[in-house]
Amino acid sequence: MPLENNNLLVTNGWINGQEITAKRLFSVVDPATCREIAKISDLGAKHALAAIDAATDALGAWRTITRDERKRLILKWAALIEQNIQNLSEIVSLENGKPLREATGEINQCVALLRWFAQVSENLVGETLVAPNPSQRNYTIKQPIGVVACITPWNFPAAAVIVKAGAAIITGCTTVVKPSEETPLIALAFAQLSKQAGILDGVFNVLPCKDPVDVSQEFCRSEDVRMLSFTGSIPVGKELYAACSGTVKRLALELGGNAPFVVFDDAHIEDALDGAMGARFYNGGQICVGANRFLIQQSIYQEFAEKFAARVKTLKVGNGFDENTNIGPMINPSALKRLKSLVKTAVSKGAEVIIGGSQDKDRTLFFQPTVLTEMSPKMDAFHIEIFGPVACLYSFKNEAEALHLANATSAGLAAYVYSSNQERLARFSESLEAGVLGINSANIFANDLPFGGIKQSGLGREHGMQCLEEYVETKSICMGL
Template identity: 40%
Template sequence: MTAERAGKVVADVPKELLVGGAWRAPATGRRFAVEDPATGETLCEVADGGTDDARAALDAAVAAQPGWGRTPPRERGEILRRSFELIMSRQDDLALLMTLEMGKPLAESRAEIAYAAEFFRWFAEEAVRVDGGYAVAPDGASRLLVMRQPVGPSVLVTPWNFPMAMGTRKIGPAVAAGCTMVLKPAHQTPLCSLALAAILAEAGLPDGVLNVVTTTSPGEVIEPLLRDGRVRKLSFTGSTGVGRTLLEQSAGQVVRTSMELGGNAPFLVFDDADLDAAVDGAMLAKMRNIGEACTAANRFYVQSGVAAEFGERLAARMAALRSGHGADDGVQVGPLIDAKARQKVQSLVDDALGRGAKALVGGEAPEGPGYFYPPTVLVDVPREAELAETEIFGPVAPITPFDTEEEALAAANDTEFGLVGYVFTQDVTRALRVAESLETGMVGLNRGVVSTPAAPFGGIKQSGLGREGGRLGIEEFLEVKYVAIGGL
C-alpha cells in the first residue's frame, strides 16, 4: 500500500449525509473523525448527523415510498444487478477502504467485498419471485387472494465489523421488496456505507430510496425515527443490549423488527473428529475477521481424549500468524477496532488466567501504536470464567475439555445466546443428534464458516429475531394482504 493510493481511496468517498438524493452537510454542524485502528491516525472527517437530519432523511424516504413501491420488480432487480457489477469492478479499492477504517487484512476485505456483492446478486433474482396465492374458500362461496406488498419505510442499523456486507444484506432485500430506507452505519466504519450509497445511486437507485445518516449519537438519530409513526420496519445488527433497547423503543408504534444480535458460539470437537479438519475449521471460526464476528467460535469444548493434541495444534497455527497493518503484504491478523475492544479482550483473558487457565500462546497486548492483540489459545479454562458467558470479539480461543456428549451439549446450551454452533465428528448419527440438540439458529457441521447469501442467517433465544439472506430474507420486508372476493 502506498500513502498516495490510500489517500485517494479515502478522498473519493462522499463525506456528507445522503438525504433525498443529495449529499448535504449536517444540520448539527458537527463532524467526527474516522480512525485507522492499525495506527490510531485520523483518515478523514465525516458528517455527524442529529435528530433534524434523521427526520429529513425519513421525510425523503416517506415521500419516495409510493413511487418506489410501484416500480416494476425487474427494474428493482436490475438496479441491484448493476450495483453488484460496480462493486466487483472496484473490489480492490473498496477492500483497501475497508481495511483502512476497520483493520482486517486485505485478503479478508476482498473476500468481504465479494460476499457483500453477492447479496445484491441474490436479491436481484429474488425481486421478481415475490408471489402470492389464490384459492377457493372451503365453502365455495368466495375466493381467497393473498398478496405481498412492501412493508414501507425502513430503518437499517449496521455494525462496524462487516461494514460492507451488513449494508448489502439489509439494503438488498429492502430494494428488492420495494421499501425505502434510512441507513445508520456504525460511526467507526462509515466510509464503506457511504461508498456503497454512491454506487447504488450510480446504478440508478432513485433519489430518496436510500438515505444515509452518519452519526456519533445513535440514540439521537434512531429513537425519534422509531417513535415517529411513519417507520414500518427496523432491521438491526449489533449487541443484544442495544437490541433490547431498540425493541422497547419500537413497541410504542408496533414497528416490525428483525434483530441479529450477539453470539456465544460453542465449538464442539469429539474424539472421533478429523483433527486436521477440526483445526482448520477452528482457525476459520475463530480468526475470521480477527475474531470480531458474532459467528466467531467463543467456547471450545474438546473431548478429553484429543483435547491436549487439539490445543497444541491450534496454538502452533495461531503462533504462526503474522500481525500488522492489514494493508501490508502477508499480514494475516490486523488490529481490533479500538482501545475499548482491546481492553475488554485483555480483561477476559486476565480473568481466565486468574482462575487457573494457561496460555499456550499469546495472552498479553503488545506495546506500540494501534489496537493489536495477539492470537491467543487458553487451555484448561474453567466454565465459570467470564469469557464462557461473554462474547469475546477478539482472537482468543479458550479450550475446555469434556468427557461425554451429554456434558458437551449441556455446556454448549448453557447460555442466553443461540446464534451458531460448530460440531466436528465423523459419526453421522452423532452429527445429526448434536445438530438437532444445539439451541442455535445455525450449525456448522465439520465446517468453520456458515455465512452465505443463499442461506437464512439468524439466531434464537437472545441472539435475535428473524432471518437475513436466503429465500426468507426478502420476507422481512414484505407484508401479507388477504383479499376476500365475493359475488362469485
C-alpha cells in the same frame, strides 16, 4: 485518504440523493495506525427526521415501479460496486483494519448478494387459494412493508449494509441506514454508487453520526418507519426492542453470539483444526459467529491444544494492507482493553496462556492471537462474547456434558460440532440451541441459507428467501363475484 476514484470518498450525510453537511464533525480513524482518515459530518435527530421524510416520500414511486425495473437498477448498482472493488475494499480495510483480501471478499459478497436478491425476488409472490364457494375468490399478495431503518455494525460494514438495505430495496421498501460511527465511509460510498445506478432519490439514505442514540430514538418513535433491522449487541438490541413497542414495528435483530465449538475424540482432528482457525480468527475474531467456547473431549484435549497453538503461532499480526497479514487491529481502545482484561481475569482464576496473551509489542490496537487452556465454565469468558483473537479451551468427559455446556448460554446464534459418529451428529443437530450449525464444517454462510439466531441472539433471518420475506407484508384478499 487518496483513492483512484475520489468520488467514492463521501464525508457528509446522504439524504434524498444529496450530500448533507453538518456543523459538527467527527473523526474516522484507521485502527492500524490510529491516524485520522477523514472528518465526517455528524448528523443528528433533525437529519434523521429529514431522512425518514425523504424515504416516506420516495416510497410511493419505488414500491409501484415494476419488479423488472427494480431488478435492473439493483443489478446496475451491483455492477458499479464490482467495477470499483479495489477502492471500496481499501475503504473497508482503512476504516475497519481487516486484511485487504478479507475486505475484498466482503465487497465481492455484496455484489453476489445484490445479484442473488434480484434473481430470487421473482419468487416473492402471492397465492391463489381454493375457492370456498363458486361466488368468491381468495388470494394473497406480497407488498413492501414500507420505510425500513437499518442500524449496521463495524465488523462487516459493507456486507451488513447490503444484506439489510439491498433486501429491503429489491422488495420495494425505502431505507434509512445508520452505519457504525467507526466505519461510515463504505455506506456513504454505496450511496454515491446507488445514485449513479439510477436508484430513485430517497430510496437509500445514510446518516453518519458519532452518538447513535438521538438518531436511533427517532427511528424507534417514528410511525413512518415500519421496520427496524439491527445488528449489534444483545443489550442494545433489547433497548431497541423495547423502544419500538410504542409503534409496534417489525424487528429484525441479529444480536450477539457465544458459539460452542465441540470436538469429540472420534473427530478428524485436522479437519477440526482447520475449522477452528476460521471460526475463531477470521476478521481478527471480531465476528458474531466466532467460536467462543472450544469444548474438547478430555482424551484429545492436550493433543488438540498443542496442534492448535502451533497453527495459531503462524498467524501474522499487522496492517491490513500488508499482504502477509492474517490478523488486523482491534477496532478501538475499548475493544483492546476488554481483551486484556478478559485474559488477565482468566489467568487469575487458573487459566494457562500457551501462546499470545497480550497486546502485540505495545503497538497501538494490535493483540496477539491467543490460546487459553485450563478454562472453566465458572470464568467470565464462558459467558460473554469475546470478539477478538482469543481462543478459550474447555474440556468435557462425555456427550451429555458436552451438550449441557454447549447450551449453557442465553445466546443462540451459531454452534459447531466435529465427530465421525453420524448418529451423534444427528442428535446434536437437533439438540444444539443455535440458529446456524456447522457440522464438521465452519463454512456456515451461503446466499440461499437463512442466517439468524434463537434465544437472545435475535429475531428474523438474513440471507435466504426468508430474508426477503422479512421486508414484505402478506395481504389476504377475499373477492366476491
